[in-house]
Amino acid sequence: MRTLIQGGWVVGYQHGHHALLRDGVVVYEGGRILHVGPTFAGQVDRTVDAAGKLVVPGFVNLHSVANIDIQTLTLDCSEIGFAASRASAVEGGDPIELSGERLRASARFSLLQTLKAGSTTIVESTTMAPSRFEVSRQEVPALVEAAQELGARLYVSHKFRAGKRYLDADGAWKIHWDVAAGRAGLAYGKEIVRRYEGAQQDRIRTMLFPYQFDTCTPELLAEVKAAGRELNTAIHMHTSQTLAEFHECLNRTGRTPVQLLEQIGFLDQQTILTHLLYTTLHPASGFPVQDDSDLRIVADHGTTVVHCPVVYARRDRILDSFARYRSRGVNVVLGTDTYPQDMIEEMRWASLGCKWQDRDASHGSAAEVFNAATLDGARALNRDDIGRLAPGAKADIVIIDFTRQHIGPVDDPIKTLVYVANGTDVETVIVDGRVVIEQGRAPGINETTLVAEAAAAHLWQAEQFVKHHPSGKSTQTLFPSSYPRVPQ
Ligand SMILES: [Zn+2]
Numbered sequence: 130m131r132t133l134i135q136g137g138w139v140v141g142y143q144h145g146h147h148a149l150l151r152d153g154v155v156v157y158e159g160g161r162i163l164h165v166g167p168t169f170a171g172q173v174d175r176t177v178d179a180a181g182k183l184v185v186p187g188f189v190n191l192h193s194v195a196n197i198d199i200q201t202l203t204l205d206c207s208e209i210g211f212a213a214s215r216a217s218a219v220e221g222g223d224p225i226e227l228s229g230e231r232l233r234a235s236a237r238f239s240l241l242q243t244l245k246a247g248s249t250t251i252v253e254s255t256t257m258a259p260s261r262f263e264v265s266r267q268e269v270p271a272l273v274e275a276a277q278e279l280g281a282r283l284y285v286s287h288k289f290r291a292g293k294r295y296l297d298a299d300g301a302w303k304i305h306w307d308v309a310a311g312r313a314g315l316a317y318g319k320e321i322v323r324r325y326e327g328a329q330q331d332r333i334r335t336m337l338f339p340y341q342f343d344t345c346t347p348e349l350l351a352e353v354k355a356a357g358r359e360l361n362t363a364i365h366m367h368t369s370q371t372l373a374e375f376h377e378c379l380n381r382t383g384r385t386p387v388q389l390l391e392q393i394g395f396l397d398q399q400t401i402l403t404h405l406l407y408t409t410l411h412p413a414s415g416f417p418v419q420d421d422s423d424l425r426i427v428a429d430h431g432t433t434v435v436h437c438p439v440v441y442a443r444r445d446r447i448l449d450s451f452a453r454y455r456s457r458g459v460n461v462v463l464g465t466d467t468y469p470q471d472m473i474e475e476m477r478w479a480s481l482g483c484k485w486q487d488r489d490a491s492h493g494s495a496a497e498v499f500n501a502a503t504l505d506g507a508r509a510l511n512r513d514d515i516g517r518l519a520p521g522a523k524a525d526i527v528i529i530d531f532t533r534q535h536i537g538p539v540d541d542p543i544k545t546l547v548y549v550a551n552g553t554d555v556e557t558v559i560v561d562g563r564v565v566i567e568q569g570r571a572p573g574i575n576e577t578t579l580v581a582e583a584a585a586a587h588l589w590q591a592e593q594f595v596k597h598h599p600s601g602k603s604t605q606t607l608f609p610s611s612y613p614r615v616p617q
Contacts (some may be wrong), residue, residue: 132562135532137182138542140499141165142517145198147499149542155184157524160330160561165518169551177557180531183542187249187282187560188472188527189506191435192365192403192464193271195253195283197227197235197587199594200467202608204443206450225590226258226265233580236268236275239470241571241579243279246471246552249525250506250515250562252284252365253466254403257340259295260312262341264288269321277329280565282515282525283289286338286365287321289314293348304344311349315339315356322360333562334510335362336401342368342386343377351393361512365401365435375407375414385409387423396430396528401509403435403464410457411449421457428458431508436501437466438478447520451483451501452492463498464505471552472502480547495547528557 139153156164156173164171194200196386227235237266243251253272266476266506269285276283291311292304315337322335339345345366369375369386378386387408390396408423409416426556427434429463432471436448448454463475476498483493509517514522529550531539539545545547558566595604605617 134177139184183529189250190248196255198256203586225593231586236271238583243470247527247555251280263314286336287318290340290344292344363399368402369407398431424457440466447482450486495544524562526559530556564586
């Protein structure tokens with residue numbers, strides 16, 4: 130079936146960059162885009178009227194915590210409070226891990242939320258229970274099943290590490306190391322790649338995911354890289370998320386995390402470093418502020434950095450800065466991390482955070498953050514068939530309703546998108562030529578039931594967390610509420 134979408138504004142891809150086509154059209158057939166331009170002379174089977182609306186390529190979301198997690202409980206807590214909340218609850222046990230129906234609800238809920246706000250390609254990164262060396266082996270199958278039902282384009286990976294943090298009886302931070310457990314996780318991660326790569330008409334792709342730089346030994350990471358080369362698969366990893374992680378690496382090895390990764394041959398175009406907040410260029414690093422050597426290394430190897438501004442702004446920090454990383458040649462892309470899984474909000478925060486950080490209103494422009502959410506995200510995945518509306522590309526298309534009252538007059542649709550709109554303005558989402566969100570809802574999904582199931586899973590997890598926390602503290606102490614609760 131051949132479908133024509135009559136914009137509004139269409140963000141088409143021409144001559145190597147996006148262009149704004151006023152009253153443009155997009156035509157797709159099956160899973161591919163046939164034509165993008167001012168008009169279309171051929172026959173079509175169906176026409177979608179998107180007058181007054183914005184038609185864009187689906188967003189490429191490089192880091193989405195695709196499960197119910199408890200980060201929202203830690204809002205307004207200091208870093209200490211946040212870190213303590215993540216402490217290993219019970220050595221060896223896994224009291225807060227979701228399984229069975231709760232896990233299924235978690236996967237469906239999270240993927241649906243991410244899709245509804247316009248992400249069509251999602252690199253999932255579920256949270257690991259603090260007491261585990263690997264994420265539950267039920268996780269990836271649950272996500273693949275949810276992607277099948279909802280129609281998302283999903284990159285899955287099995288998370289593993291060789292160390293896990295915990296608070297000992299004296300309240301000191303320790304890492305419990307078990308390299309064999311890390312290796313077992315890697316072996317299963319490779320199995321996941323072999324099992325799922327290319328599944329669901331190639332909407333499912335895979336990666337390797339050593340979970341955190343600081344809980345993987347250099348030897349394990351070298352083995353991961355070798356496995357990545359053997360399988361020709363990308364690797365993503367949380368890296369340099371805290372100043373403590375940065376300095377701990379420097380003290381232990383004499384190298385920054387980036388320098389160490391370069392030394393073991395980990396960095397190339399198939400490597401995606403998530404967050405990378407602390408480098409030699411960061412003012413708090415102790416290096417002279419003009420030392421951009423870490424970023425030069427990252428750029429020289431063609432390695433990508435994933436920026437998730439909302440989650441870190443909530444924790445009092447932001448990439449320093451989006452524009453400075455880009456100016457050193459780093460491919461900076463965007464991810465939603467946790468709730469509300471809204472790529473439009475991430476674009477807005479990437480832009481505003483950058484302007485604030487650099488004290489320059491011209492930095493972090495709407496065009497730059499939109500590129501990060503589309504073309505640059507595709508580049509991170511070594512793909513030229515997503516993140517753009519062009520003949521031959523995947524029919525991954527999003528329609529955003531600009532006729533709503535809060536949007537106001539539209540001078541430049543990309544600026545309106547980035548500075549005014551949000552994920553609830555997404556009206557239609559098409560993945561691989563299939564309409565997966567229509568009028569803001571997923572056809573055939575009972576959202577009321579799903580939201581209730583997700584809330585129940587979240588509540589169960591939060592209760593388990595408090596019950597098993599080594600401090601023995603109450604919910605109110607661990608996660609203080611904004612105002613007194615009545616009744617308590
Ligand atoms: Zn993350």
